[in-house]
Amino acid sequence: MKYGGTSVGDAESIARVVDILARYHAEGHELAVVVSAMSGVTDRLHAIAAEAESSVEEPQIAAFIQALRAKHMKALEAVAPSQVEMVGAVIDERLWKLEHILTAVHALHELTRRSKDYIVSYGERLSSMIVSAALRERGIQSVALDGCEAGLLTTDRHGDALVLPSSDARINSRVLPLLMDTVPVITGYMGCTPEGIVTTLGRSGSDYSAAVIGRGIDADEVWIWTDVDGVLTSDPRAIRNVRVLPYVSYREAMELSYFGAKVLHPKSIEPAMEKNIIVRVKNTFNPDHPGTVVRRQENKEKRVVKAVTHIDRVALVNVNGVQMVGRPGTAKEIFSLLGDAGVNVMMISQASSQANISMIIEEADLAVAKDVLSGPVKAGLVREVTADRNVVAVAVVGAGMAGTPGISGRIFTALGHAGINVMMISQGSSEVNVSFVVKQEEHHQALQVLHDEFRLSEECDDE
Numbered sequence: 001m002k003y004g005g006t007s008v009g010d011a012e013s014i015a016r017v018v019d020i021l022a023r024y025h026a027e028g029h030e031l032a033v034v035v036s037a038m039s040g041v042t043d044r045l046h047a048i049a050a051e052a053e054s055s056v057e058e059p060q061i062a063a064f065i066q067a068l069r070a071k072h073m074k075a076l077e078a079v080a081p082s083q084v085e086m087v088g089a090v091i092d093e094r095l096w097k098l099e100h101i102l103t104a105v106h107a108l109h110e111l112t113r114r115s116k117d118y119i120v121s122y123g124e125r126l127s128s129m130i131v132s133a134a135l136r137e138r139g140i141q142s143v144a145l146d147g148c149e150a151g152l153l154t155t156d157r158h159g160d161a162l163v164l165p166s167s168d169a170r171i172n173s174r175v176l177p178l179l180m181d182t183v184p185v186i187t188g189y190m191g192c193t194p195e196g197i198v199t200t201l202g203r204s205g206s207d208y209s210a211a212v213i214g215r216g217i218d219a220d221e222v223w224i225w226t227d228v229d230g231v232l233t234s235d236p237r238a239i240r241n242v243r244v245l246p247y248v249s250y251r252e253a254m255e256l257s258y259f260g261a262k263v264l265h266p267k268s269i270e271p272a273m274e275k276n277i278i279v280r281v282k283n284t285f286n287p288d289h290p291g292t293v294v295r296r297q298e299n300k301e302k303r304v305v306k307a308v309t310h311i312d313r314v315a316l317v318n319v320n321g322v323q324m325v326g327r328p329g330t331a332k333e334i335f336s337l338l339g340d341a342g343v344n345v346m347m348i349s350q351a352s353s354q355a356n357i358s359m360i361i362e363e364a365d366l367a368v369a370k371d372v373l374s375g376p377v378k379a380g381l382v383r384e385v386t387a388d389r390n391v392v393a394v395a396v397v398g399a400g401m402a403g404t405p406g407i408s409g410r411i412f413t414a415l416g417h418a419g420i421n422v423m424m425i426s427q428g429s430s431e432v433n434v435s436f437v438v439k440q441e442e443h444h445q446a447l448q449v450l451h452d453e454f455r456l457s458e459e460c461d462d463e
């Protein structure tokens with residue numbers, strides 16, 4: 001059972017989490033728990049690390065540590081009053097280490113990817129202590145483990161590490177034996193390299209931790225507890241009338257998460273899929289709602305389109321020039337340059353005339369992308385590279401779209417009727433998703449138009 005940042009965001013929420021765990025524990029289930037940092041803490045750790053590195057003046061490290069301590073101690077005092085002294089001492093020891101490393105970062109004005117991962121993993125190191133203490137306070141035996149202790153070995157790609165296959169056996173031998181009489185509370189988001197260097201798994205990576213731990217212990221199910229009732233037909237913050245999907249397939253969940261449905265991390269499906277483990281998304285604040293079941297089976301006969309999602313903070317890059325026409329190797333060159341520079345290309349489209357290649361990248365990568373692509377321009381391989389930041393990528397997702405004619409027609413007709421200009425289109429050969437790009441100011445309307453066109457707010461007996 002994985003609890004996200006809002007689920008452990010304050011004492012009241014942690015008490016709810018403990019209620020839920022106590023209930024399933026009393027029913028005789030063996031439980032392993034994965035927790036994220038209290039909401040907002042990871043963002044603040046990133047910010048103070050950046051400030052410590054770059055600030056010329058004295059950064060507010062002591063004040064930051066004080067505030068972090070106050071937040072966690074307040075929660076601890078409320079949920080585990082009898083352990084304040086003992087657990088508080090461990091929290092203080094951890095904060096002391098954190099303060100020292102931040103001070104060192106400032107002294108050197110150097111923040112390596114390695115030290116950043118170490119710093120930002122503290123959110124989970126603190127929250128896990130509190131949740132574990134709260135379980136003990138309820139009479140449930142519990143220990144807090146960090147991801148490394150639980151057996152998550154990863155690559156050394158700091159900030160976005162991948163879990164190594166050898167982790168399965170380690171997790172199995174370290175976590176499984178505990179489950180008979182203990183509920184381990186494991187830090188999400190972090191692991192370590194085989195050499196023991198702390199890594200993080202990418203923002204929102206605790207879902208990925210949970211899936212990997214589920215696979216390692218051969219769990220019957222992995223439950224992702226969050227602050228909405230399940231996987232929704234669209235982003236509730238962007239449009240009206242969204243609805244909980246009772247079932248989605250692994251493939252659909254992967255597409256949805258990749259295209260911005262924040263409720264699941266894109267890497268969290270594959271580990272579960274490999275062992276056919278059901279993933280259930282449930283609401284900590286409404287635990288009796290059945291939530292969404294993610295499974296292999298695809299219900300795709302009647303409800304062809306399941307959801308519409310979007311990714312913002314992206315940029316559209318166009319590489320233009322007739323020089324590219326009929327010249328083998330241009331695409332290879334462009335994408336190799338971007339790949340070598342660490343730019344993640346999220347969508348690609350090439351006109352059949354070959355005089356244009358369009359792609360979507362993360363907005364944060366735009367300066368680097370422009371820089372590396374200026375090489376082919378100077379060499380005369382392409383005429384120009386243009387970019388547009390003011391865009392959003394939208395995806396229409398559903399396994400039933402594969403082989404069903406007319407879906408693209410409906411999508412683009414509906415957008416056309418609404419007067420929304422489509423700047424780029426892309427469809428994978430799996431046909432589980434059709435994605436396209438619109439101007440930032442039109443994306444809410446685009447989502448709503450498609451949500452309405454495919455009647456996603458209405459229930460369907462095929463679901």
Ligand SMILES: Nc1ncnc2c1ncn2[C@@H]1O[C@H](COP(=O)(O)OP(=O)(O)O)[C@@H](O)[C@H]1O
Nearest residue numbers: 004005006226227230231232234235261262263
């Ligand atoms: N299609 C979707 N289904 C469900 N939630 C979505 C979707 N798209 C965006 N969201 C947002 O994702 C949020 C949950 O993700 P996140 O904030 O990372 O949760 P947690 O902290 O529990 O991991 C929800 O509050 C919701 O606003």
Ligand SMILES: N[C@@H](CC(=O)OP(=O)(O)O)C(=O)O
Nearest residue numbers: 004005036042203204205206
């Ligand atoms: N705390 C980490 C990992 C995480 O998964 O968080 P959440 O479950 O709140 O999305 C982050 O903010 O990225």
